Amino acid sequence: MFLSTPSLRSFSEVFGREALVVARSPGRVNLIGEHVDYQMGRVMPFAVDRYIDCAAAPISEPEIRIWSSSIGGAPLRMALSELRPLDGDDAWANYVLGVIAEYVRSGVEVAGFEAILSGDLPLGAGLSSSAALESVTALVIESLSGCAKSPMERSKLCQAAEHAFAGVPCGLMDQLAVNHGRAGHALMIDCRDLTLTPLPLPAELSFVMVNSGVRHALADGEYARRKADCESAASMLGLTTLREAELSVVDAGRESLGDRLYRRARHVVTENARVERFAEALKNGERAELGRLMAASHASLRDDYEVSCTELDVLVELATDIGAVGTRMTGGGFGGCTINLVPREQAATFCNEICITYQKRQGQAIEAFTVEPVDGAAIL
Numbered sequence: 001m002f003l004s005t006p007s008l009r010s011f012s013e014v015f016g017r018e019a020l021v022v023a024r025s026p027g028r029v030n031l032i033g034e035h036v037d038y039q040m041g042r043v044m045p046f047a048v049d050r051y052i053d054c055a056a057a058p059i060s061e062p063e064i065r066i067w068s069s070s071i072g073g074a075p076l077r078m079a080l081s082e083l084r085p086l087d088g089d090d091a092w093a094n095y096v097l098g099v100i101a102e103y104v105r106s107g108v109e110v111a112g113f114e115a116i117l118s119g120d121l122p123l124g125a126g127l128s129s130s131a132a133l134e135s136v137t138a139l140v141i142e143s144l145s146g147c148a149k150s151p152m153e154r155s156k157l158c159q160a161a162e163h164a165f166a167g168v169p170c171g172l173m174d175q176l177a178v179n180h181g182r183a184g185h186a187l188m189i190d191c192r193d194l195t196l197t198p199l200p201l202p203a204e205l206s207f208v209m210v211n212s213g214v215r216h217a218l219a220d221g222e223y224a225r226r227k228a229d230c231e232s233a234a235s236m237l238g239l240t241t242l243r244e245a246e247l248s249v250v251d252a253g254r255e256s257l258g259d260r261l262y263r264r265a266r267h268v269v270t271e272n273a274r275v276e277r278f279a280e281a282l283k284n285g286e287r288a289e290l291g292r293l294m295a296a297s298h299a300s301l302r303d304d305y306e307v308s309c310t311e312l313d314v315l316v317e318l319a320t321d322i323g324a325v326g327t328r329m330t331g332g333g334f335g336g337c338t339i340n341l342v343p344r345e346q347a348a349t350f351c352n353e354i355c356i357t358y359q360k361r362q363g364q365a366i367e368a369f370t371v372e373p374v375d376g377a378a379i380l
């Protein structure tokens, strides 16, 4: 554990005193079950050993001061009575400000504090830095105000904050993954009844993230448009959500749905089925089946859901050629990372090779690294 932690050192450098509390949140990666959480589907994320830390201490003024190591400069300040979303260069703070506003709205007495954020979780890379920022803020508020929430309640407050302050109508997957993570396990989450089933992950496989370097911005409206498409498709089929749809029902409605809504609905329905099958294949150690399902998930996200991009498609193609057990884009899409299942003894070679072959083909340097499934967010 790094309680010597860079965040404690930065806190005293920035604010000239000691921090009282440090919260740490992992990021998350999703194995399969993409763009189905907001349609009450099944997802299979795990928390990863890349983190955001928040070191904080109370102040007597009724305001918030936050400083981020990736931004630098002077701390951002906002009065607790005037909490509002920011735009432009300050928009990164919305994940923090939104959570504070949500806790205040839920009746928690939030007093002034100053905080610094730091860590090694890349931002905008599809590893859910947003949910990590939200969760460390929530933990700090809970710790300073003495109001402990359950990880489920905390996840819901963080999701509400993202809706209200970041303008992304996200599902609950990321917040659940970073708050409920269990070392060595993925979480199969049924977003309809919010049951979480930990599934042991095979120790002989490594999870390699390959970062396309394309920064995704889900707030630009594409994410919201996909969600709206699903809602229209469900309602045209006479359903509340696409979770209830069988493929035969979607097929039967093809003409009335029209091409775009038909393909969106087909993605959600087939992806839900793939998650279930993936859980069985994990349990039975069916490697080839894991790979087949990940390939089908990627193709569906690329062709039916249209949330991939050239860089991610090239990475998936190269990983397949190099011999990954499974590979696909992960997270919201439009950039970010691919997740690759690779035999542990080949992971280092795989990381090397994919970076070299990608650079040759696309003329762009990229980064590949392994992640391990870890426990969820906590106060250190």
Ligand code: GLA
Pocket (backbone or CB within 6 Å): 030, 033, 034, 035, 036, 037, 038, 128, 170, 171, 172, 173, 174, 331, 332, 333
């Ligand atoms: C983002 C959202 C999640 C989920 C994924 C796609 O990460 O925050 O709720 O919808 O995209 O699976």
